[in-house]
Amino acid sequence: MKLFHFSEDPKIPFFEPHVPKTDFKEQPFVWAIDEEHAPHYYFPRECPRVAFWSSSETTREDLNRFFGHTSAHRIIAIETTWLKRIRETQLYAYTLPSETFECIDANAGYYVSRKAVNPSSVEPVGDLLDRLVETNIELRITPSLWKLHDEIISSSISFSIIRMRNASTNI
Structure with a gap:
């Protein structure tokens, strides 16, 4: 199993467990993402998406509502104001050894380690929009994510909502 950490910093020598700044109640972990969900992180770190x-839990109604006009099997929506930053961001993929990691959310592909981790390798991701195109993921660009956010969380669709604290407050 391949696990990754994405960063705009190309020189991280090791990953130390830490408590996220946004959730002081959380345990200290090193966070990683699995290969299937890695494209969710082909964005600047702070980009809301x-x-x-x-999934097998998705109702036919929700399948038609969210995927009725596309052949894509996965969709990622971002806000318009982030497109320029996506084009300009240099992102690096760190491959992490999986031995000390455990899955804490299979739906989102999240893995954690309680021990420090040395990356196996680091590679530039390249053009982020090109990488998304290669994955056959549909990218949607919208002025605000909030309506989609509200619709998705009350549906039967599987989802991962990332960095919404940075989303536009203009609904």
């Missing part, structure tokens, strides 16, 4: 896909 809503990624969603169907």
Whole structure:
């Protein structure tokens, strides 16, 4: 199993467990993402985004509502104001050894380690929009993510909602 950490810093020698700045109640972990969900992180770190896909739990109604006009099996929506930053961001993929990691959210592909981790390798991701195109993920660009956010969380669609604290407050 391949696990990754994405960063705009190309020179991280090791990853130390830490408590997220946004959730002081959380335990200290090193966070990683699995290969299937890695494209959710082909964005600048602080970019708000809503990624969603169907699963065996998805109703036919929701499948038609969210995927009725596309052949894509996964969609990621971002806000318009982030497009320029996506084009300009240099992102690096750190491959992490999986031995000390455990899955804490299979739906979102999140893994954590309680121990420090040395990356196996680091590679530039390249052009982020090109990488998304290569994955056959549909990218949607919208002025605000909030309506989609609200619709997705009350649906039967599988999702991962990332950095919404940075989303536009203009609904």
